[in-house]
Amino acid sequence: MGVQRPWQARATWRLAAVMALAVAALSLGAMALQYRLVEARLMAAQRSLLAADLDGFAALYAQRRIIALREAIALRADLGGGEMTLLLDRQGQVLAGTLPGWPEGLARQGEGFTIDPAQEIEMQGQRWLVVARALPGDFPLLLGRSLQPVDATLAALRQGMLALLVGVLIVAGATGWLAAAWVMRRIGRLNDLADQVAAGALSARLPGPRAMDEFGLLETHVHAMLDRIESLNRATHQLSDSIAHELRTPLNRMLQRLSSLQGQEAEVAALKGEMRQTIRMFDALLDISRAEADEGGGGLLPVNLSQTAVDVWDLYEALAEDKGLIPRANISQGLMVLGDRTLLAQLLANLLDNAIKYCAPGDQLALTVAEEAGQVILRLADTGPGMPQSLRDEAFDRFTRAERDRARGIKGHGLGLALVRAIATRHGARLTLPETARGLVVELAFPTLKG
Amino acid sequence: MHDTAPHDRILIIEDDAETAAAVASVVRSLDCTAVHRDSLADGLAEAAAGDYRVIVLDRMLPGGDGVEAMARIKASGSRALILVLSALGRAAQRVEGLEKGADDYLPKPFEPEELRARLRALLRRGTMQVLDNDLLAFGDLEIRMKARTVHVRLTHVPVSPKEFELIRYFAQNAGQLVTRAQLLENVWNLHFDPGTNVVDVHVGRLRRKLEEAGSNAIQTARGEGYVFAPLPGSGA
Secondary structure, three states: OOOHHHHHHHHHHHHHHHHHHHHHHHHHHHHHHHHHHHHHHHHHHHHHHHHHHHHHHHHHHHHHHHHHHHHHHHHHHHHOOOEEEEEEOOOOOEEEEOOOOOOOOOOOOOOOOOOOOOEEEEEOOEEEEEEEEEEOOOEEEEEEEEOHHHHHHHHHHHHHHHHHHHHHHHHHHHHHHHHHHHHHHHHHHHHHHHHHHHOOOOOOOOOOOOOOOHHHHHHHHHHHHHHHHHHHHHHHHHHHHHHHHHHHHHHHHHHHHHHHOOOOHHHHHHHHHHHHHHHHHHHHHHHHHHHHHOOOOOOOEEEEHHHHHHHHHHHHHHHHHHOOOEEEEEEOOOOEEEEOHHHHHHHHHHHHHHHHHHOOOOOEEEEEEEEEOOEEEEEEEEOOOOOOHHHHOOOOOOOOOOHHHHHHOOOOOOOHHHHHHHHHHHOOOEEEOOOOOOOEEEEEEEEOOOO | OOOOOOOOEEEEEOOOHHHHHHHHHHHHHOOOEEEEEOOHHHHHHHHHHOOOOEEEEOOEEOOEEHHHHHHHHHHOOOOOEEEEEEOOOOHHHHHHHHHOOOOEEEEOOOOHHHHHHHHHHHHHHHHOOHHHOOEEEEOOEEEEOOOOEEEEOOEEEOOOHHHHHHHHHHHHOOOOEEEHHHHHHHHOOOOOOOOOOHHHHHHHHHHHHHHHOOOOOEEEEOOOEEEEOOOOOOOO
16 A cells, blocks of 8 residues: 555646646637737737828828928928838938938838838837838838837737736646545545455445545445455355355264264274265365455464474374385474464475375475575475376366376375465465476465565 | 263253254263253353353354354353364364364264263363372373473383373373374364374374383274373372
8 A cells, every 4th residue: 555655646746737737728829819819909000000191191292292291201200209201312312201211121112102011120129010112203201100019018918928827827736636636535545445355354345425426436336346246255155154064964963873883893984984085075175165265365364384384294294204204394483474374284284195195115205494585485395206297287276186196096085286276375375386306396485474 | 080970061052953962962971961952042041041061062053153152151151161063164163163262173073982082171171270280190100291201110201392292181181082183183283184194103103102111001992092091090
């Protein structure tokens, strides 16, 4: 759980950033549109003012040609204020106007008093909208209006927009973060629940009422799913208990009657032996299915694997010696795993029983319990006949028995190794059969106990 | 040796009539009085009312699980020891029952001899406190608890730690049948049937050591287990 927090926080930030940028981009687009509109309107206004000026001059020119034009321009030049005027004679001498001479590089376009074509120029640190003409008889005329008011207005507009954009970014970011955090909290609740369930608390549920939204629906679905899993799990457990009850009760009656029989003692003992084997096989099947049902679940406690190994080894060592094997144990002290002592003892007993069954006098039998590469390793190696290659893949399946066992009359129900695998899986331990020159090696790698 | 008295009462809480009859027959063979109840509620009421030495308790009973009811039995003031006798006989279930307070746990199907041995051990446990003594003497055979040594006719018999645990358990149940399952549970703390008679090897070794020193204290009981029988006239 501790590992997931940074991920969750990153998702929150990412969502917040995306939301903030999206809102900012949208408002930026809207503001750009508005800006263009205002710019176009202001330009059109300046242009119509210039057109009106031109109309006035055109009327004067129509009456008294250059003379009238010169007087009018001189008069206007004295008034000043955001206007540019200039009239030259044929030799380029200034007749009237606000400028000392014709601006360098400015082309004269046409000879009429219409607004088109107009051009924009830079002069005296401002932009101007001007018309440059050569009037009939080669009298250059320049009329212009300053675009300074337009630019000043647009600059103010830009400043306002920038401030607005920053504000939008902050507000959208904060809103996005709040919304994302809210979403993440809802998801976090579900994640916590999943963690609890994974840790074995199958009955864990989300507390409190559920909202009437998609998250509420999701929680309802998850709860329904967990309810179903839990009831299936409970049914599995109840079924195995019921099977046990229904099978063992009649077996018990049979055994009671067998025990009251007089005479035929060998026959009775053989029957009792068969019953005992049946019960063992049946218990192994139930143990396997129970271990599989509990797989990955909780209910495991810290167990001293070393001590458990010592206990079981002590029991079987004498049996191995009596059979003429050479048993050797190398058990590191105090190795703990998260587990179930009874299951671990059963696992080891099954492995030892199996090895002793197959080995012949003179064979070595070595048990190792050690910490290797951050894992707790339990390894049982023997120098017996080993396991046929063809059997390796399915040796740990239920009811798998080698042909040669049947031939040699080695007894067994083919469940011992299946139970070993089920118990290993229940403990999250990796079960392998490392290659060896002679005999069989079974190795279990348990995850180490944290903390 | 006086473990049981005719007035010792044993309560059987068991819903299967045939099983209950078999248990009752074992109880009577121990000179005890058997009282039978076939539901959990009746059984609990009887356990609280009567003075019982041992309660033989089933698990899957009408009215609930006997193991879950053990706390209530103890809370009701009963001083009885509890032997759970159940079809829920997997190792995990036995351990669960013992952890929840059962004094012994025997799975069905059971051999009458096995039940008799366990009931006797429980009855004895209720009366004998002599194991606090450092020295246990059975005729020629002497066991020193603190020093963890065994002597036969004053000759030291070297025993391994596990063999000492074995002889100590035998001594606690001297004169009585001790089954392999009992040894496995009490000496090795293992609660499953290993299939092979691994226990025999250990008992055989201990027995040979004692025999070499001149003691025939451990005897095989036909099919069922062992009897630690001290020499005649040397009862504890």
